[in-house]
Structures are given as structure tokens and as C-alpha cells.
Amino acid sequence: MPTLEARTKSAAAARGPKVAVQSLERARVPRDTVALARFLLGKILVRQLPAGSAVGRIVETEAYLETDPACHAFRGMTPRNRSLFLDLGHAYVYLCYGTSFLLNVSSEAAGTGAGVLLRALEPLSGFELLRREVAAQDLARGPGRLTAALQVDRRYDGIDLFARGPLWIGSDGTEIGSIGESVRIGLTKAADARLRYFVAGSDWLSGARRLNV
DSSP states (O other): OOHHHHHHHHHHHHSSOOOOOOOOOOSSOOOOOHHHHHTTTEEEEEEEEEEEEEEEEEEEEEEETTTTTTTTTTTTTOOGGGGGGGTTTBBBEEEEEEEEEEEEESSSTTTTEEEEEEEEEEEEEEEEGGTTOOOOTTTTTHHHHHHHHTTTGGGGGBTTSSSSSSEEEEEEEOOOEEEEOOOOOSTTTTTTTOOOOEEETTTSOOOOOGGOO
């Protein structure tokens, strides 16, 4: 079986020449939570490491609204969730069930608690710098695997994801053709809300197959 490094290089070669990633302009990013969840599909998440950068395309998101009982901000601001109340584009990182860190993007104006969970990435380059023992297909499939692969934890809570740094989001100009939607995964509150969005046809999605069509 090809190594992660070989598979990553092969996938990158199939896509053609590497395209430069440009920073996002906050003024041009939608402040509506659902609109942001859809807008972030196809955008690039960059993790800067001492040995280089790992770059992946966002292919799956979930929206969490201020009035949503499944949102951590639903009952107001706390020391844990205060980053959700920051201006659009800041990281909210929390520990889920004591096992996995999850990465969210604050989605509204400062003072409004809402965000978008990043659920899955398509690895583009540099992932050979990370966890080689994990199959490439599963490296960033699911929000806990995504943060584990990119070595993201509470140290990154509150950082500006629209500014270049150790962890940031940009664009390489790719346009997403079709966006799918489904209920969110693993919830008991507001479980029927169709607030999960994904790049239709992507091979890198998490969740059951029935949710990805």
C-alpha cells in the first residue's frame, strides 16, 4: 500500500500546479452563520509547522446558530465559549467529551455567539509532515481527526483565522460546484436541523454514506 507521503504527492500531482493561497478579506466574508458554513466549503485551511505547512481543502461544515440549543453559546457567554462571541473569523476550540478538540469559526458580529464547525478536509499538501500512521483517506475525515492531524488544541482558541499565522483560512480561487446538506452528526438537541453542508461528491467526507448524497 502506498505511504501517506506518496498518496499525498500523487493527489497533488493529479490536481496540477500548486496554486497560491490568498488571505480572506473579512469585509467580503458573509456574517450570516449558514452563509458562512457554505462559503467556507472549498476554502483552504493552512497549518504552519516548523518543518513547513500542511494545507487542506475544507469539504464539510456544520452551522451552529445563536438560537440553536445545540450551540455552546445558547445559554450565554462563559469562560469556555467566549471565543464564539468574537467578531467573524476567530477560532473557537474546545475539548469534546474529554477526548477530541474541535475547531470552529466564529460567524457573526462581535457579541453574537454562533459559529461553524469544520468537520473534514481534503489533504492537498504537507500532510506527510503529520501523522503518517493514519491512512490518508481518514487523516482529516471528522472534526476530531482534523484537529489531531493538524495538532490543534486550546492554544489556538481565539486566534484570528483570517490573518496569516500558525493556523489560518484562505482561498486558492476554487469554485465549488454543488453543495449538499443534511442533519448534523452526533447530536441530540436540534437533531433534525439540516445545518450540515458538504462538497457534493467529495471522497473525504465524514458521516454515514446516506448523509452524503
